[in-house]
Amino acid sequence: MQKLDPKTDGRSVDIVAENIDKLKTLFPEVFTEGGIDFDALKETLGEYIDGREERYSFTWNGKSKARWLAQTPSTGTLRPCPEESVNWDTTQNLFIEGDNLEVLKLLQKSYYKKVKMIYIDPPYNTGNDFIYPDDFRDNIKNYLELTGQVDNEGRKISTNSETSGRYHTDWLNMMYPRLKLARNYLRDDGIIFISIDDNEVANLRKVCDDIFGEENFLCTFLWKKRTGSNDAQNMISIDHDYVMAYAKTDQVRLNGLSKDFSNYLNPDNDPLGPWTRGDLTCNKTASERPNLYYPIKDPVTGIEYQCNPNRVWAYEKERMERVISEGKVLFPKNGNGTPMYKRHLSEVRSQEKPFSSIIDTVINTIATKETREILGGQYFDFPKSVDLIRQLIGQGTQKNDLILDFFSGSATTAHAVLDLNKDGDNRKFIVVQLPEPCDEKLEAFKTGYKTIAEIGKERIRRVIKKIKEETPDYEGDLGFKVFKLDSTNIKPWEVNPDNLQSSLEDYISNIKDGRSEHDILYEILLKYGLDLTQPIEERTIAGKTVFIIGYGALVICLADDITLETVEDIAGLKKELQPEIMRVVFKDTGFKDDVVKTNAVQILKLAGIEDVKSL
Numbered sequence: 001m002q003k004l005d006p007k008t009d010g011r012s013v014d015i016v017a018e019n020i021d022k023l024k025t026l027f028p029e030v031f032t033e034g035g036i037d038f039d040a041l042k043e044t045l046g047e048y049i050d051g052r053e054e055r056y057s058f059t060w061n062g063k064s065k066a067r068w069l070a071q072t073p074s075t076g077t078l079r080p081c082p083e084e085s086v087n088w089d090t091t092q093n094l095f096i097e098g099d100n101l102e103v104l105k106l107l108q109k110s111y112y113k114k115v116k117m118i119y120i121d122p123p124y125n126t127g128n129d130f131i132y133p134d135d136f137r138d139n140i141k142n143y144l145e146l147t148g149q150v151d152n153e154g155r156k157i158s159t160n161s162e163t164s165g166r167y168h169t170d171w172l173n174m175m176y177p178r179l180k181l182a183r184n185y186l187r188d189d190g191i192i193f194i195s196i197d198d199n200e201v202a203n204l205r206k207v208c209d210d211i212f213g214e215e216n217f218l219c220t221f222l223w224k225k226r227t228g229s230n231d232a233q234n235m236i237s238i239d240h241d242y243v244m245a246y247a248k249t250d251q252v253r254l255n256g257l258s259k260d261f262s263n264y265l266n267p268d269n270d271p272l273g274p275w276t277r278g279d280l281t282c283n284k285t286a287s288e289r290p291n292l293y294y295p296i297k298d299p300v301t302g303i304e305y306q307c308n309p310n311r312v313w314a315y316e317k318e319r320m321e322r323v324i325s326e327g328k329v330l331f332p333k334n335g336n337g338t339p340m341y342k343r344h345l346s347e348v349r350s351q352e353k354p355f356s357s358i359i360d361t362v363i364n365t366i367a368t369k370e371t372r373e374i375l376g377g378q379y380f381d382f383p384k385s386v387d388l389i390r391q392l393i394g395q396g397t398q399k400n401d402l403i404l405d406f407f408s409g410s411a412t413t414a415h416a417v418l419d420l421n422k423d424g425d426n427r428k429f430i431v432v433q434l435p436e437p438c439d440e441k442l443e444a445f446k447t448g449y450k451t452i453a454e455i456g457k458e459r460i461r462r463v464i465k466k467i468k469e470e471t472p473d474y475e476g477d478l479g480f481k482v483f484k485l486d487s488t489n490i491k492p493w494e495v496n497p498d499n500l501q502s503s504l505e506d507y508i509s510n511i512k513d514g515r516s517e518h519d520i521l522y523e524i525l526l527k528y529g530l531d532l533t534q535p536i537e538e539r540t541i542a543g544k545t546v547f548i549i550g551y552g553a554l555v556i557c558l559a560d561d562i563t564l565e566t567v568e569d570i571a572g573l574k575k576e577l578q579p580e581i582m583r584v585v586f587k588d589t590g591f592k593d594d595v596v597k598t599n600a601v602q603i604l605k606l607a608g609i610e611d612v613k614s615l
């Protein structure tokens, strides 16, 4: 039986290996036994190699390390927390508590190219907001220490002050690997919106050009976030933030805004339907367009109307005569005024108008009030307004799309998705938030919220409760599944040569103490790249718990003392469920004895199940 290798399979998807595979498919000739022949690769790419020492590029101290960091697989896992979730069995929404770099690595295989829209509101780097320091050696250990989940030797989470000497560098090193991974999540028609202010807007633009391609830059929306004036330094009141938008490819288009057609009426019972008065002139002068400069005559009254030399007619004479004969020109009743075009609703080509690059319809003071109202107290500083995110989601997605926010804060994005779905839509969210400790001096901590993640989860629970109370018949998805980042459930294969006996005894079970079957189940799902919200059937087969995922695509039995009877009944599932391919995973130490283990492979093979692995 093939083993899921704890060294490699204990980690998330290996991006470097995948990149190498891609390169191999494109240029098999540059691979030698020892690896990649870079000279051969250069020859293959010919004139596209830039050999100049000085060239245009955006770089900073740590960029290569940050790139490398994005590519190293995570050694962590996501542990399910049904007790903190709502509607665990049916919901498609996810709340992941953890450092987003690790989480983005872990979810990558399951959600590769599945996200239509990412919205993030990262730390702006104001000097007071917290920047998570990644550890190149062992980020999971670092994460557990920093978030106080293991002995942290007094290490303190810190802010990034301008005097640190690495002010922008630290921020870029934090953002770069996260954005690089985020891109992999986007569908080809996907879009990312990033909130930012003047501290890092220039760096963000450069780093996004690098990651998404400058040709995919869509817009830096200017969001007017307040009406009153700020503590105006230099007598300038900074009243805006930015929302930077990039597309994954050129297939992206926002939805635009519905046009207002309320001024189209039909007072004369026109058989062509409702109409409105439109301009019959264009913005050209008689000397620019002499062919559009001529008088026109009302065929009913015979009154002639002169052309305005500074704003000539929109059509040439011949077309104008046709339009007049079709009754599409509205002449003034008494000869005073200008003839107008009778524009019918049926000839309006687009039902939408573009979304403005200036967002001035949402003022952020409302956001603090909204969050305070739903949470019952002032527990989170500077949340974004639900309406702002709702507008962005309305522009960037359709009604069944998946939305990701990996700097979730107080969970405004989750709130906005649930709110939008009230109209019968079925958008889904994945939000990620670090269990950043709340300051002990603040109201949130005193009320019992130890971390910002706890505030976010509580907000979602309250939004769900509110929607249920307001619309008891609502049948949409009012739930979310909570997962928490932790070290892998699988023990690393570390043999101590000085104490071989104890090392080997320790390895009799390669599952860490205190980890449940469900913990392991979801780690396997992540490794196979399966969606964490898909339904899992739990059956008792010959006295053992068996998990059936994807209607039999994957069957997992993590029980102990498995007998041939259990194996035969699992083999029978192939016939019963008829999945195209069935994969089966056991615990390596789960079999009653070696005979059962050896025969299991044969029994399953006879039933047409070739992919059998042990953990």
Ligand SMILES: C[S@@+](CC[C@H](N)C(=O)[O-])C[C@H]1O[C@@H](n2cnc3c(N)ncnc32)[C@H](O)[C@@H]1O
Pocket (backbone or CB within 6 Å): 098, 099, 100, 101, 121, 122, 123, 124, 130, 131, 132, 380, 382, 383, 384, 385, 406, 407, 408, 409, 410, 411, 412, 413, 432, 433, 434, 436, 452
């Ligand atoms: C500006 S706030 C987001 C506010 C959010 N838009 C709202 O309306 O509530 C940024 C959040 O990102 C979180 N954060 C910072 N570094 C993180 C990391 N490495 N992983 C996950 N979350 C992180 C912070 O704890 C903070 O709550």
